[in-house]
Amino acid sequence: xxxxxxxxxxxxxxxxxxxxxxxxxxxxxxxxxxxxxxxxxxxxxxxxxxxxxxxxxxxxxxxxxxxxxxxxxxxxxxxxxxxxxxxxxxxxxxxxxxxxxxxxxxxxxxxxxxxxxxxxxxxxxxxxxx
Numbered sequence: 001x002x003x004x005x006x007x008x009x010x011x012x013x014x015x016x017x018x019x020x021x022x023x024x025x026x027x028x029x030x031x032x033x034x035x036x037x038x039x040x041x042x043x044x045x046x047x048x049x050x051x052x053x054x055x056x057x058x059x060x061x062x063x064x065x066x067x068x069x070x071x072x073x074x075x076x077x078x079x080x081x082x083x084x085x086x087x088x089x090x091x092x093x094x095x096x097x098x099x100x101x102x103x104x105x106x107x108x109x110x111x112x113x114x115x116x117x118x119x120x121x122x123x124x125x126x127x128x129x130x
Contacts, residue, residue, distance in 0.1 A: 001062060004032030011078060023067065023075050029085035033058060038088050038101035055088040066090040069102065076109040083107075 012021035037043040039056040
């Protein structure tokens with residue numbers, strides 16, 4: 001996470017596994033993780049202004065997982081994050097099957113629903129595991 005401009009921090013401890021839980025606590029989406037598609041499928045569907053990478057592939061390369069909607073909402077209780085940027089969050093398979101992906105901002109994290117966009121026309125979003 002640090003190599004792409006992130007600020008990993010311990011936010012919890014899994015008592016069952018003994019593992020520490022890390023979130024990327026950078027105030028805004030790190031520059032090294034901006035302008036990417038959600039996953040390989042969305043990246044291949046882009047016809048113009050194709051990004052170099054996808055959020056899911058970047059997360060896999062770092063050995064981390066993207067935050068779920070619930071985890072993103074939890075992150076927002078720890079401070080102010082994504083007030084000027086947005087982050088891709090792990091999208092349920094049923095939404096991906098319909099060509100959608102989910103991204104969030106500080107403003108949407110407190111609303112009842114985080115934003116879903118159709119992948120091939122997704123604005124260049126970003127962020128991996130915050």
